[in-house]
Amino acid sequence: MAAPIASAGPAVGRTAAATAQEQGRYRPALSLLASLFFMWGFITVINNTLLPHLRSVFDLDYTQTTLIESVWFIAYFVASIPAAKLIARVGYQRALVIGLGIMAAGTFGMVLASREVSYAITLTALFVIASGITLLQVAANPYVAVVGPAESASARLNLVQAFNSLGTTLAPLFGGYLILGRSTSGNAAAGTVLTPAERLADAQSVQLPYLIVAAVLIVLAVVIARFPLPAIGGEAGAAPAKAGGAGGSPGGSLWRHRNLVFGVPAIFIYLIAEIGVSNLFISFVSQPEIGDLTHTQASHYLFLLWGGMMIGRFVGSYLMQSRPAEAVLAGAAVGACAVMLVAAFTTGPLAMWALISVGLFHAIMFPTIFTLGIRGLGPLTEKGAGLLIMAIAGGSLVVVQGWAADRFGLQHSFLITAACELYVLFYAVWGCRAPRAA
Template sequence: MVGTPEQTASGQVAAGSFNYKPALALLASLFFMWGFITVINNTLLPHLRSVFDLNYTQTTLIESVWFIAYGVMGMPSAFLIERTGYKKAIIIGLVVMAAGALGMVPAAQIPSYGVTLFALFVIASGITLLQVAANPYVAVIGPAESSESRLTLVQAFNSFGTFLAPYFGGYLILSRTVGGTSLEGTEISAAQRLADARATELPYIMVAVVLLLIAIVIWRSNLPKLGSATSRVAREERKKLSLWKHRNLVWGVPAIFIYLIAEIGVANLFINFAILPEIAGITPAQAANYLVLLWGGMMVGRFAGAFIMRSFPADKTLAAFALFALVVMVGAATLEGPVAMWCLILVGLGHSIMFPAIFAMGIKGLGPLTEEASGLLITAIAGGALVVVQGWLADLYGLQNSFWLTVACEVYISWYALVGSKPRTAD
């Protein structure tokens, strides 16, 4: 049985006070599942674009609704965690996600664009709660000096989920539909669209069952409580402190927001980009196999980044990865043929450590303000909703030109790594 950890005055768990590795191993399953479910959207978007005959703006609006949930539910999730504790909040998040996954069944049966949007919003609300709970939990249950490395390592399991999801979605959704196995521009009848819509039922039923099983395992586990002995003191300390005096958090919130614009824009428009005749000219099902490589790069990058940050400062490591992402995104926005597609694949490697590094640096030194800071950073994931802006740019100026928005995002992340992340109190 895992003992209750002791915390320092800053809220960090004292090194050596308990064995936190079993808890990390269990939480890795959560990171895996929400990564897996999020990336199913990468195959779901081109599928729904075909089923409902959507333009790029309407297609990316589906993903925007997903990330609006982060903006709406981020801070309420933080307050719920303060009242119920991390373990109960995680279980609630898993149950909410399962309910949303089951909601995709009637959405496919009708089929209904509106019901699909609502079900995805519910799933994302559950993921928001898990994000607010699990990320700071991982960051504070071990030594402070290795928080970035530890969070990046566990996030690598998130990337393992994103690595497998395109295979899952490509096989169970795209490869079983007419739209998913046809080249861009192929005419699809109304009857074929209706049949295609039903392809999402089985994958989401399977996801719901797995989520409920994980919830049962978490419920029966002995996750250590954080701050249970000092929660009253922490509440009193919070009254005297301000989040906005911490420079690393103040600039970290927009860094998460902007990073999500980049990650989601690339991931969700990758298949649509790869199938263009002037790029790779392949089918959506074939493009899903290449999408696996993009997420695979994120997984490899996170495992490597966790190792690198044991020897090199997190800010310098983040800067190197961000500059690499900047270079390959310029290539994706300017080059033609398969090489442009490969540039977009390589940006996954550059993006790999961005979220965990920014998150860990953003909450560093926050102590009793950690839950609220986590809520703000997770709320900033709503930046992914602005993928609709990239969809709008794609409709106006072409899909490839829309990736200049991603280039601008990489510039800001580079600045945050080198300047904005310095953990000192703001003036």
């Protein structure tokens, strides 16, 4: 999220020297916040190794499997406005601690689900975890926004998001070893049917990894609760996820800002693409005509997909120091569409590596669309940012790709992803242009 949020607070009119001094004061806090970006990326991507595991345990089709991830992203839509109201009441620091506590409660729910071998409890626990992550997103993004000038906002957010990508890169190795590597389904050939005893044993294999995650979340919550996190922008006014019109506000209506109006669906549609690729990746590369791998082996290649996103964010941050963010976004959209067409119409290693490479192009999309979407909003920045955060719920429509995979084949379902990249290209070329008078 970009620095214009700061324009609504007491930061207006700071000199360059004061700004530099304040950046130094916030650096320890931002270093701590980087751990939050890491953790929510880590936990989100554990789902990518969890889904093929649950597909075997509960004998699910692709539609039912992707419904699990849909429930995860529905939480972004449901929880974002309550999260904003909570932040306005208790402040950023307490909200971060509460968010981590909610996530820890959800991870304990996953342990319960594994003991009961319950699909319903699994969905509920994942919804709780995602609600906690939503609270962290709504609180952490505006906090990061005050640390630098508006012109470097996209570069700065891409850099911070690289820590999120570090978490997403390491998560497949963690999940591959402690979930898939310790289960029968994770080491079996594609299409193997498990016995009831094997399903029970596989279901219980998630207990250790989620207990480890719960312990880390609790420790992190204690650290943040005791850390002298600086207050920003008069925290009473921090409500970044409030949505709706702003006809009576000093900045006029949100809907007059084309970059926001087209940016909300850009975030929504991009999330369909990113989540569809990551959720179906292991199933795709495990197919005999693609990679002919076990799920455990495939999780190692998922590591490369998310590692590509981490590298892409560092590269994108560097490129945006000298190039317009929208130009870099357009190039990424063209590259992503091209490799998705290759993945959809070829077979063997070419298709597999095409799908892996899309991570490089997806890397900059979310943070860049986000900062372009709130560019020029002035006092409406907080409300506009809230709409963009709610748009993360687009990931819930991954179930549509699951439905397409069941009816038209998993490989051809990635044409949906290619279509999503075209909208991102449209946004980069035309939709993100903010009116000069805004």
